[in-house]
Amino acid sequence: MAGNKLYRETTMVNQTKIQHYQELSLQLSHVFEGEHDAIANMANFTSFLFYNLDRLNWAGFYLLRGNDLVLGPFQGKPACIRIAMGKGVCGTVAQARQTQIVPDVHAFPGHIPCDSASNSEIVIPILIDGELFGVLDLDSPDFSRFDEDDRQGLEKLLEIFIANCNLSRFSESMKSL
Numbered sequence: 001m002a003g004n005k006l007y008r009e010t011t012m013v014n015q016t017k018i019q020h021y022q023e024l025s026l027q028l029s030h031v032f033e034g035e036h037d038a039i040a041n042m043a044n045f046t047s048f049l050f051y052n053l054d055r056l057n058w059a060g061f062y063l064l065r066g067n068d069l070v071l072g073p074f075q076g077k078p079a080c081i082r083i084a085m086g087k088g089v090c091g092t093v094a095q096a097r098q099t100q101i102v103p104d105v106h107a108f109p110g111h112i113p114c115d116s117a118s119n120s121e122i123v124i125p126i127l128i129d130g131e132l133f134g135v136l137d138l139d140s141p142d143f144s145r146f147d148e149d150d151r152q153g154l155e156k157l158l159e160i161f162i163a164n165c166n167l168s169r170f171s172e173s174m175k176s177l
C-alpha cells in the first residue's frame with residue numbers, strides 16, 4: 001500500500017458525506033491490494049478510517065475470543081483490552097448483533113470509557129457466515145458525530161474489508177492460542 005499512487009487521503013470538502021463514503025469505498029480495495037492477511041488488513045483499515053474520516057479520536061476492532069471481546073488493531077490512545085459480552089457499547093452490539101449509534105456516550109448505561117475525549121460512538125458488528133467475528137468501534141470527541149449515513153457508509157466499507165480477508169480461517173487459528 002505504501003507505494004500505491006492511487007491511495008491518497010480524502011477530505012469532505014465540497015462533498016456530501018454519502019459521496020465521501022462512495023469515494024472511500026473505491027479507494028479501500030486499493031489499500032488491500034489483493035492482500036488477504038487479516039491482521040495487516042485490519043491494521044490498515046483502521047488507519048484508513050482514522051485518517052479519512054474527520055472528528056475521530058479512536059477507530060479499532062474488538063475481536064471475539066471465547067465469550068469476550070479482545071482489543072484488536074486500532075488507531076488512537078491505548079484502550080481497554082477485554083470487554084465481556086453484553087457489557088459497554090461494544091459488548092451490547094456483539095450480543096444483539098446490531099449497529100449502535102450513541103450520540104452521547106455519557107448517557108449510555110454501562111458505557112466503558114477508554115479515552116476521556118470520547119463523547120459519541122458508533123459500533124458495528126462483524127458477522128462471517130452468520131457467526132460473530134467481532135465489532136468495529138469508532139469514537140468521536142464531538143457529540144452526535146455519527147448518523148445513518150455513517151452507518152451505511154461504514155457497513156459498506158466493512159463489506160469490502162470482509163471480502164478482502166480470510167476472516168474465518170483467522171478466527172479458527174486464534175481459537176488455538
Ligand code: SME
Binds near residue numbers: 079088110121137
Ligand atoms: N466505549 C466502548 C469501549 C471501547 S473504547 O471506546 C475504545 C464501550 O463502551 O464498549
